Amino acid sequence: MPALNKLYEEYRDRVSFLVVYITEAHPSDVWQMQSNVKDKVVFASPRTEDERSSLAGTCVRKLGIEIPAVIDEFGNSTEAAYTAWPDRLYLIDRNGSVAYKSKPGPFGFHPDELREALRRVVPGSGTSSPQS
Amino acid sequence: MLYRVMRRPPEEFGRVMMKIPQPAAFLVLPFETLWLRARAGTLAVGDHAPDFRLSTIDKTSQVRMSELTAQAKPVVLVFGSYT
Numbered sequence: 001m002p003a004l005n006k007l008y009e010e011y012r013d014r015v016s017f018l019v020v021y022i023t024e025a026h027p028s029d030v031w032q033m034q035s036n037v038k039d040k041v042v043f044a045s046p047r048t049e050d051e052r053s054s055l056a057g058t059c060v061r062k063l064g065i066e067i068p069a070v071i072d073e074f075g076n077s078t079e080a081a082y083t084a085w086p087d088r089l090y091l092i093d094r095n096g097s098v099a100y101k102s103k104p105g106p107f108g109f110h111p112d113e114l115r116e117a118l119r120r121v122v123p124g125s126g127t128s129s130p131q132s
Numbered sequence: 133m134l135y136r137v138m139r140r141p142p143e144e145f146g147r148v149m150m151k152i153p154q155p156a157a158f159l160v161l162p163f164e165t166l167w168l169r170a171r172a173g174t175l176a177v178g179d180h181a182p183d184f185r186l187s188t189i190d191k192t193s194q195v196r197m198s199e200l201t202a203q204a205k206p207v208v209l210v211f212g213s214y215t
Contacts, residue, residue, distance in 0.1 A: 080141070090181070090207075105212070
């Protein structure tokens with residue numbers, strides 16, 4: 001997430017950013033991961049829209065997400081349309097067409113690739129990293 | 133078999149995976165290769181991004197994808213969850 005927050009800071013005046021909170025990858029009642037237990041990230045699957053938005057809020061706070069976030073509806077229609085689960089990155093160009101689609105997470109979730117795609121799509125992007 | 137399950141909706145897939153001893157599933161099977169294929173999806177580069185209208189986390193407003201693209205700026209979409 002820090003890498004994505006950094007891209008957001010860098011590009012937010014030229015690119016819209018949106019986090020879409022989708023159905024949980026490893027809730028405690030479905031295929032829980034030991035690494036999550038170790039990190040005390042243990043949550044049951046939300047059973048209502050309210051529970052889902054509450055967990056989404058916790059997610060955004062705890063992960064320190066600075067990008068504006070929305071919640072997929074309970075039928076997971078947006079997840080399905082974008083084959084987004086468990087996580088995935090997209091860059092949509094100014095005409096509304098897919099310019100970059102990451103491979104499915106967790107293996108394919110690489111903010112560096114998104115950075116490269118932004119350099120291609122956004123005019124005036126520097127070729128070197130900005131001074132911090 | 134695993135490949136077919138991977139193509140099912142997330143929660144169904146998760147329910148099958150929780151019954152498979154871990155980390156056996158990852159060591160014995162070419163999990164990653166299967167996964168990348170099973171979850172490739174139908175959207176391709178150049179395709180029109182599907183529209184959606186979703187609530188913000190605080191539920192005070194809604195964001196519509198087509199309104200974002202109508203601003204003639206590129207859009208980054210970050211999909212994910214907490215666990």
